Amino acid sequence: MSRFKAISELCNVVSLAAYCSDDSSMLMTLENVTSELWIPSVRVQEGESWQSVLNKELQEIFEMELESTKLLKIYKIWLPDHSANWIYHCVYSLNVTQDVKRKSKNTRGRYRGRVRWVTEQELIKLLLNGTLRTPELLIYFQTLKAHHEFPYTPSMDHITLAPEYIMKGKLVEISQEAFVNPGRNLYEQLIDAAGFNIDLQKYLYKEFIFFSFPAVYMSQISFIRFVMELGWSREDAPNVFRAADVTDRNGLSYREFLFILAAIDPYTAHGGGPAEIRCRYMFRFFDVDRDGILNLSEFRNFIAYMRKSKSLPPDLIEIMKDADVIYKNLGFSSITPLTIGSFLVAVGTLKIRGTSHIFRSVKSAQQYIQGILKREIRHRSSDTQINKRTSDFTSRYRADDKLYxxxxxxxxxxxxxxxxxxxxxxxxxxxxxxxxxxxxxxxxPEQYRRTSIAIFNQESECNELLKSLRYLQQLNKFKTYGKGKPLFSWGRLDSELFGRHLINVCKSVEAIFQREPRLLDLVSPIYVMGDLHGNISDLIYFEKVFWNLGPCLSPSNMLFLGDFVDRGAYGIEVITYLLCYKMQTPHKVWLLRGNHEIRDIQKMFTFQTECINKFGDRSGLDVWEAVNGLDVWEAVNRVFDCMPLAGTIDGKIFCVHGGIPPPWLCPVATAINQIPLPLDHPDIQSPLAWELMWNDPIKKSTITDNITMELAANDGFATNYRRGTAHVFNVEALERFLSTNNFSHIIRAHEVAQAGFSVQQKAKLLTVFSSSKYCGGGNEAACILADRGKLRILRLETET
Structure with missing residues (x-):
């Protein structure tokens, strides 16, 4: 049976558990997409009887009529907001002989090549290595073998049913009683700390059923697919499954699924009971061999994760030193394995610090739900050509559907x-x-309330900095054009206090960027801004026109494509503005890294000098001493090191600072998520990141015979002689990139445009530039609004 494509598609299913008592084996079928093993299953359409549908499947598999089936198990599953309140999975059993079994191996229908007969030992092995669709299959096998073999001793302990599933005889029910209300036990406290109210649980429950049905336990393969959508790497996702599988049944029940999502959610408060549960899961995450202790190798992996969360390099010698310090503080020798009890004591007594920052998803459950709604909308409207147009319309225009x-x-x-x-x-x-x-x-939830209070608290560090910017605007009458250097004055402001506040904001935003993917998944409506290059004047004009009440009260998201600093005189003001609003509204304001967000480039141009001129070159050794201009510069650049490098809008518009990457570095766009973090030397650490920041579309006037040959030999890419680095690309390369990734357009910045924008390469590539009168020139400033299926170019008439 093929997988369901959407929740709305879920319907009744009939399955067959066929058992050969002659050699104690059970019939399995290979799933086409996941390569998991399951039993023959078929959907039951409205008006069809379960038995008649099953008989057709028997004919399909064995090419003969078999009528000795018996009811083995029936599952009744509640499905809220569905065309049917309940869906059923009915499992029939069938005992066959060796002769009948041989017929199945030669079947010529849709089961051809997919039939497997497995013994109990093989079944257990498949379960343990994660290729069995669900542990229920072992239950079916043990039940059938017990009927035909007496006495029978199972090779593996019988798998117990999850407590939230209600069983009576052959009937298993899953209802809304599986939901978790806030309460006194630690897991109920965890759900409360994560803000998983009943409405949110309802969406997650339906997603669990969608990923698992007709099974009632989620397999490792399905769970990995799910948590990778939350931002976990393919390498770490199996470890998250191991952490969640607290019963070691190799399949997750709904509550086990819910509890692990709450534990890894980026907004779950880390304190008290919830912190203990998070640490227990964390321990299992690093306990690779499942022996209940962390050996030295596993503990060093834990230390490496902690160092990564603090932007420290994974230096083995330093990791060993950190581990030795913790062991010494606990009074253990370095060869003593760490038990869960010792681990919890170490965290509780602050001998291990920083656990609140690790073991977190990039994307929250709330954000994930937006993607669910888009998927369902696309599916519901995909039957006819007319409905396909409706699907395109609704999937783009209702991308912001969410729980209110x-x-x-x-x-x-x-x-x-x-x-x-x-x-x-x-x-x-x-x-x-x-x-x-x-x-x-x-x-x-308390954490949401604190965020809301911080946004509107006029005495918060962000709002103090933003008020200071308004004052400086009036004081200095920001200009970015004309001859000579503009004069700058702090007036009555304390530059040292401003710098200290900015460094604190940088640390907070750096942590936000560390949790974001390298390739952002954004939704419309959204304003897309190009290069600003220290032009605070135009940025304030854009604010007055498009988000005059601030991003929090704006109905649109905002994406800035990089090059915030250098060349212009007010790089500090621009980056302060953007980082403050990023900290206040991390899911409304999005920033991508440009080629001027690199230390060596800033040393060649103006930003490093600007920081020194505005904050001085005094030596600031700690928070109580004078702030050094280089301290501010380094704090801002540590933020740049973690900044995302590209983004997509509604899954269709690819956004980047420079240009598309060559296929030998980026065969598909999702490869961008593998770029290392932090990225303080992108030219050395990631050629892919370098290309994203530096590439340009080729200009016809620059094409020579040699370049034509180079383009033909390199998939439409050639040396970027104007930049002295990276590549230029032609329209064929662009179309190949769009087609491979199912994108429709590219929006990029990186080049000044006289009108503030340019449209190139068969109208599929848009360049936007948001700093007018750049370097004393006469160009205009523009931005792009992506909304309701349109890319609208908005040109701003700035001050003359």
């Missing part, structure tokens, strides 16, 4: 759109009922 909740603050504005004040809902008792106040206060 009431914000905890009300914002008051003047008629001029100036913000007056912000007030918590529960303080407005004349407008909000007592029951509503209680619900809002208890239903909003």
């Amino acid at each position: 909740e009431l914000a905890v603050h009300t914002v008051r504005l003047q008629k001029s759109a100036t913000l007056i004040n912000v007030e918590e809902l529960w303080n407005m008792q004349t407008a909000v009922s007592q029951t509503a106040i209680s619900i809002v206060q208890t239903s909003t």
